[in-house]
Amino acid sequence: MPEEVRREAYSWGGMARSSPGVPGSGVPSVLANVLGRIGWALLLPFGLANVAYWSRKLPDDSIPTTKRMVWWNAGRGAASTRLFGLGLTVLLVLAVCEVAIDVYAIQCSSPGTTCKRLPEFLDLLGDPPRHVRVLAASAVPVLLLLGLLALTSLSRSRYEMTTMRRKPVRRPGVMLSRSSMWEGSPRIRRLTRLHIAAGCCVVTLVTSAQLLQHVFFLVLTVLAGGVLAVVMGRVVVTATDCPDVPSTEKGGLWSWLLMISAVIVLVAHGFGLYAIAPSFDGPLWLTSWGPPVVTVALLGSVMAAWSWRRNDAKGPLVLLVLFVAFMVATYWVSLAWIGAVVFGGVLAWRARPRAGDEWQAWRGAGPGVLLGLSLTSSVMLSTVLVLTFRGWVGTGLRAPWFYSWFSAAFAVTLVPLVLLVIAQALTLLSRLTKPSALDDEAEVLVVRVRHVVAVTHRAENVVGVLSVLGVLALVLTCYLTFDAPSWSRWEGVTWVLGKGDWITGLAGVAVVGSFVGAGMLTNRRPLGLLWDLMCFLPRTAHPFAPPCYAERAVPEIADRSREFLDESPDHRVVLSAHSLGAVLAVAALFALPEGYLHRMQLLTYGVQLRPYFGRIFPELLGPAVLGTPEVRAGAMFSCDPWRRNPGATPDRGLTTLLGRNWINLWRRTDYLGFPVHGWEPNSVDRRASETDGSPDKVETHGDYHYCAAYRQAFTDLVSFDLNRSPDGERGGGGNLERS
Numbered sequence: 001m002p003e004e005v006r007r008e009a010y011s012w013g014g015m016a017r018s019s020p021g022v023p024g025s026g027v028p029s030v031l032a033n034v035l036g037r038i039g040w041a042l043l044l045p046f047g048l049a050n051v052a053y054w055s056r057k058l059p060d061d062s063i064p065t066t067k068r069m070v071w072w073n074a075g076r077g078a079a080s081t082r083l084f085g086l087g088l089t090v091l092l093v094l095a096v097c098e099v100a101i102d103v104y105a106i107q108c109s110s111p112g113t114t115c116k117r118l119p120e121f122l123d124l125l126g127d128p129p130r131h132v133r134v135l136a137a138s139a140v141p142v143l144l145l146l147g148l149l150a151l152t153s154l155s156r157s158r159y160e161m162t163t164m165r166r167k168p169v170r171r172p173g174v175m176l177s178r179s180s181m182w183e184g185s186p187r188i189r190r191l192t193r194l195h196i197a198a199g200c201c202v203v204t205l206v207t208s209a210q211l212l213q214h215v216f217f218l219v220l221t222v223l224a225g226g227v228l229a230v231v232m233g234r235v236v237v238t239a240t241d242c243p244d245v246p247s248t249e250k251g252g253l254w255s256w257l258l259m260i261s262a263v264i265v266l267v268a269h270g271f272g273l274y275a276i277a278p279s280f281d282g283p284l285w286l287t288s289w290g291p292p293v294v295t296v297a298l299l300g301s302v303m304a305a306w307s308w309r310r311n312d313a314k315g316p317l318v319l320l321v322l323f324v325a326f327m328v329a330t331y332w333v334s335l336a337w338i339g340a341v342v343f344g345g346v347l348a349w350r351a352r353p354r355a356g357d358e359w360q361a362w363r364g365a366g367p368g369v370l371l372g373l374s375l376t377s378s379v380m381l382s383t384v385l386v387l388t389f390r391g392w393v394g395t396g397l398r399a400p401w402f403y404s405w406f407s408a409a410f411a412v413t414l415v416p417l418v419l420l421v422i423a424q425a426l427t428l429l430s431r432l433t434k435p436s437a438l439d440d441e442a443e444v445l446v447v448r449v450r451h452v453v454a455v456t457h458r459a460e461n462v463v464g465v466l467s468v469l470g471v472l473a474l475v476l477t478c479y480l481t482f483d484a485p486s487w488s489r490w491e492g493v494t495w496v497l498g499k500g501d502w503i504t505g506l507a508g509v510a511v512v513g514s515f516v517g518a519g520m521l522t523n524r525r526p527l528g529l530l531w532d533l534m535c536f537l538p539r540t541a542h543p544f545a546p547p548c549y550a551e552r553a554v555p556e557i558a559d560r561s562r563e564f565l566d567e568s569p570d571h572r573v574v575l576s577a578h579s580l581g582a583v584l585a586v587a588a589l590f591a592l593p594e595g596y597l598h599r600m601q602l603l604t605y606g607v608q609l610r611p612y613f614g615r616i617f618p619e620l621l622g623p624a625v626l627g628t629p630e631v632r633a634g635a636m637f638s639c640d641p642w643r644r645n646p647g648a649t650p651d652r653g654l655t656t657l658l659g660r661n662w663i664n665l666w667r668r669t670d671y672l673g674f675p676v677h678g679w680e681p682n683s684v685d686r687r688a689s690e691t692d693g694s695p696d697k698v699e700t701h702g703d704y705h706y707c708a709a710y711r712q713a714f715t716d717l718v719s720f721d722l723n724r725s726p727d728g729e730r731g732g733g734g735n736l737e738r739s
């Protein structure tokens with residue numbers, strides 16, 4: 001880098017991948033750090049639900065309309081995704097209630113069971129009466145909610161409290177140019193209070209619904225159920241309180257009233273448990289039947305979400321209700337499963353691909369695919385929690401059949417995914433044994449790395465298969481839970497049931513263990529790209545989703561660029577961005593006020609803008625925003641997954657605004673880096689070297705800034721005369737000293 005250039009770095013990766021910890025090496029600090037890592041693992045389903053919100057079809061303000069945005073027309077899926085997020089919170093609270101209240105407080109104090117005692121620093125009550133155990137155990141799910149609240153609030157204060165000093169220029173059809181995109185703290189605080197209220201109501205209902213013979217608990221059950229119903233209604237209404245639609249709620253009075261009401265009911269419930277000292281016999285029916293009922297409702301939302309981008313016609317709500325009703329009715333009438341299959345099939349038929357869907361992720365089913373992954377991961381974590389705790393804490397204990405059936409169904413539906421992975425591995429092995437040409441001629445080692453990288457470029461297809469298999473596992477789980485058919489007691493089925501506990505347990509422990517292990521060793525979370533993706537998007541669907549670092553990074557990058565440009569009219573800024581940093585750079589460019597963009601230049605490398613972000617979030621980073629050609633997903637089994645004809649190229653977007661002031665570097669050996677415009681030669685994309693001169697090393701996703709192509713691209717950018725139009729020829733009037 002020339003010495004005349006003022007170099008400034010902005011490091012944002014730690015915001016998404018690092019977890020704040022408690023200093024020290026003693027037992028309390030280690031325990032706090034472990035619980036923190038587990039807490040981040042529990043945020044995974046919430047983050048996926050939030051990603052699904054942004055993948056739906058967002059309202060386009062470039063189309064003139066006189067329609068006022070209210071909760072029922074704020075875009076397909078706006079209210080449903082927020083209700084889905086509330087359902088995830090309820091599922092988590094029910095699982096914790098099952099572990100703490102039903103298994104430990106009630107079953108472990110019953111005759112015929114043997115349970116371990118808690119460690120001394122946790123066993124504060126000794127051996128109290130059962131109603132006191134239930135009272136103390138009821139605090140566990142509340143403490144979990146408060147822990148998640150503290151975890152996300154700490155991150156929110158670090159990453160989401162920055163506002164832009166000057167408002168950006170509003171560009172029609174470009175969501176990233178709205179200042180409301182990066183000002184999410186007020187709306188997320190309102191949604192947080194609603195989720196806390198819902199959690200408190202569920203904790204109250206778990207035990208009060210078991211004691212309806214007492215008038216006091218009957219009244220509490222009615223009150224808690226009423227508050228929960230109002231919370232659901234308020235969550236639906238707040239669908240217009242998002243960056244993609246005008247906000248209609250300012251003070252959040254309703255959320256405060258509901259949270260306070262729920263807390264009062266919960267406290268009254270606690271006093272009632274202690275004063276009345278009711279007896280608890282038998283399993284808690286709400287922790288047994290609540291999870292399958294909530295899961296069926298969320299499954300209906302997943303299947304309806306498959307068509308959110310594909311079909312604007314009304315009707316999915318009716319089909320969703322009928323699907324849920326028939327599935328639950330199998331508990332009483334076995335043949336009701338036929339109705340569930342019919343209406344579930346209609347929902348799937350509505351989501352059939354249409355012309356033009358190939359340019360969108362999962363052929364337009366992106367919201368449903370992501371919600372399916374969110375629900376599957378949520379139920380899997382709940383299953384691991386319940387079954388693992390039951391097996392660890394003692395013997396003679398029972399758990400709801402819902403969790404055991406899911407472990408078996410999940411194990412069975414994993415078989416096609418394993419076969420797909422084996423097929424991919426065998427295909428790759430054949431191509432590595434006798435390397436066939438992929439792209440241009442290169443050394444054998446480079447060609448082999450290209451083939452390995454090509455497998456990772458098929459990630460969209462594999463994720464889609466995993467989501468569908470997860471949905472099928474959940475459908476089968478709910479059917480077996482409600483109907484309990486006679487064939488479910490066959491010897492082969494019971495064998496799978498026993499092995500499924502191990503498989504699901506290993507999968508869940510691997511996820512949670514990777515968070516704990518990686519956090520203790522490096523203070524970084526695993527699956528870095530997934531966290532980068534989830535943490536870039538503002539929290540709208542779930543308040544406990546991972547914090548949005550872009551709410552701090554984008555305003556700070558835009559403001560710093562503007563400050564430097566204000567120092568002199570001859571100054572220019574070259575934003576050099578790697579990987580997901582390119583998304584931040586693009587957002588920062590659209591966040592600039594009027595009159596600054598013509599002095600901004602962009603140098604990106606190793607980016608996923610076009611084939612991933614542009615396909616998953618068309619309204620945020622799609623072809624119309626970036627000005628890039630439409631692109632299909634990577635082919636599943638072809639040698640070159642990207643040898644496919646591109647789609648239409650829009651006549652507007654960032655490439656048109658920047659013109660020659662945007663250069664992108666990429667490699668065929670980069671597992672996360674792609675061209676911005678296309679694989680054929682063009683004015684934006686340039687190939688970077690795939691080796692550094694060493695015969696046994698191939699460059700992949702890193703070290704772009706060390707290669708000759710980077711130096712040349714930077715030199716070319718600063719040599720352009722910014723006084724010429726973006727479409728002008730390359731000039732020599734650039735000023736290297738003022739960059």
